[in-house]
Amino acid sequence: MVERPGLRELKKRRTRQALIEAAVRLFEDRGYDDVTVAEIADAAEVSPRTFFLHFPAKEDVLLAGADVRVDLALQAIAGRRAGEGLPEVLVRAMEQMVADAGDRDLPSGLAALRARLAASVPALQARLLQRYLAAQAELARALQREFPDRLDAVAASALVGAMVGAVGASALTALQRGDGPDGVRDAMRRAVALVARSVA
């Protein structure tokens, strides 16, 4: 399952990581807009052109490795147990994501930085929202595949939209209110429970 990397792949990852770290450091120091891609590349000791070889846009350097959580939820849906009905699976999938967010994202500095920057930089906010939407669509598709007789495409979208919307909005509000990691996770959990009531 684990491909041995090979020298080439290894170097590639190293530059990628260097770019991310350089970007984070510079953003922390001087904010998002005041840092150019050229400077990030420079700090990572690569050419500016190389930056775009690793990230489709400036924003994406901050969003590296955020697809993991979606996979978790997808797995939770695909690998559902025999007795589980729709509400149980949905809740488990969301809990999975919330738990991972609480474990990795919230305590690490990156999440805080991302949240802080996203609040003030429209371009970043926009890209983040886009990802949410894409993830949502994937989840909805998976859910419908698993419960074809109970959900059509629109119903599945509505359900997932409600979940993600509720969790996202309450997390954001909790963050803005100054809640710590635990408070945020708790807010997300309550949002899941709220929406779960509508499927029960």
Add this chain to the structure above:
Amino acid sequence: MVERPGLRELKKRRTRQALIEAAVRLFEDRGYDDVTVAEIADAAEVSPRTFFLHFPAKEDVLLAGADVRVDLALQAIAGRRAGEGLPEVLVRAMEQMVADAGDRDLPSGLAALRARLAASVPALQARLLQRYLAAQAELARALQREFPDRLDAVAASALVGAMVGAVGASALTALQRGDGPDGVRDAMRRAVALVARSVA
């Protein structure tokens, strides 16, 4: 209440309208990305510089006059009747928005174009989502003001997030599936009903 425009204001609106119409025509012909701001300005017989005098960014020329609906929902919340509880108000606010969308937005050609383009152009999608998010925050605040003993800030956000998320996602899915205006409105209504069950 209605200020008489005056010549200057009148001309201003005319150029603005010319820009919008030129943009829509060109986008319909050749898609979003293949049309430059310079070309839009050219077609509207103004300088490229003038475009950015009227719209903060290229995307916004398609989103002109799309803030109206939020007001409707806010009014619905603020002007609630004596007997109405939380679920009733929320549902009425959302129904208000959905109805207006069905009346104005969906049948007009602009909405169809916007939907089509938004589905395929990330930049546009992103800007739209941002607007939704801003509207969401406003609605949540209004709702909490009206039911301070039943909802805290986070709970209000979760509720509104669920509503908007569900309605938005199902509308998008219905649109992408090729549903007509009636089908889309119906999908939105069902989404409202779904989430309403969790507050009942």
Add this chain to the structure above:
DNA sequence: CTGTATTAGTGCAGTCTATGCACCAATACA
């Protein structure tokens, strides 16, 4: 071990969005 195919990274020229600035000319207004 040697020749060949990939491919990460480079450099450059160019496109496009967006902005600051000085300026003109039409309107508003005293």
Add this chain to the structure above:
DNA sequence: TGTATTGGTGCATAGACTGCACTAATACAG
């Protein structure tokens, strides 16, 4: 009629992003 506003213009510029031709390192087949 003179003065202040202000919509629109032209110019220069920054900065994100792309296509293209190229290099040099790695992978790999024989």
